[in-house]
Amino acid sequence: xxxxxxxxxxxxxxxxxxxxxxxxxxxxxxxxEKVESKAMICILSTEKEFYxxxxxxxxxxxxxxxxxxxxxWERKNKPNELLEILNNEEYEPYLLFPTEDLERKVxxxxxxxxxxxxxxxxxxxxxxxxxxxxxYLNNIPIVSIEPNFKSxxxxxxxxxxxxxxxxxxxxxxxxxxxxxxxxxxxxxxYTLFLKSYKAGISGHCLKDSI
Numbered sequence: 001x002x003x004x005x006x007x008x009x010x011x012x013x014x015x016x017x018x019x020x021x022x023x024x025x026x027x028x029x030x031x032x033e034k035v036e037s038k039a040m041i042c043i044l045s046t047e048k049e050f051y052x053x054x055x056x057x058x059x060x061x062x063x064x065x066x067x068x069x070x071x072x073w074e075r076k077n078k079p080n081e082l083l084e085i086l087n088n089e090e091y092e093p094y095l096l097f098p099t100e101d102l103e104r105k106v107x108x109x110x111x112x113x114x115x116x117x118x119x120x121x122x123x124x125x126x127x128x129x130x131x132x133x134x135x136y137l138n139n140i141p142i143v144s145i146e147p148n149f150k151s152x153x154x155x156x157x158x159x160x161x162x163x164x165x166x167x168x169x170x171x172x173x174x175x176x177x178x179x180x181x182x183x184x185x186x187x188x189x190y191t192l193f194l195k196s197y198k199a200g201i202s203g204h205c206l207k208d209s210i
Contacts, residue, residue: 019062022200038177039114039117040117041116041170044119064186073134082118083136091113092111092114095137096169096173108177119173143176147168152168152194155197
């Protein structure tokens with residue numbers, strides 16, 4: 001999150017890690033392999049979404065710490081640090097969002113600039129709200145992805161069928177940018193996260209951790 005964002009206990013449901021969100025008995029923060037992607041991934045998240053223990057944006061930040069930025073979305077305050085990135089001529093920003101708006105939708109192509117992909121973190125309903133109420137995103141070209149697989153994310157009830165979670169969307173972006181190996185490493189951590197989360201909330205310590 002931005003520098004003014006205060007870390008607090010993620011959940012009171014169980015004793016959990018404030019970094020990965022996993023129950024302490026299965027925390028793997030000190031063990032996971034880190035990557036540094038060539039593309040910058042900027043995640044715009046509501047406070048409610050960020051502090052959900054099942055949130056995958058935090059996990060992406062943990063695995064890809066240098067190239068992942070998480071910004072707090074607020075109705076009345078714009079994320080100034082994100083705006084600085086968007087106005088920096090060294091970067092080429094794109095908004096990841098499904099759209100039929102042919103004027104804004106583009107096919108991603110590498111340039112000499114550093115690509116910046118903005119992901120709206122949350123459920124489809126929450127993402128649409130952020131999209132509608134963030135005027136500073138209005139002029140950013142939109143890139144859409146069409147995965148040929150079903151999301152593995154199953155930690156919440158009522159998640160929209162066919163939609164990728166934040167970390168899955170980020171992995172597809174990295175593949176698009178030619179970073180297949182980084183996407184593979186992130187996927188391995190993500191797969192273990194899902195397994196560790198389910199085991200931990202049942203009080204089981206996962207033996208085959210990283």
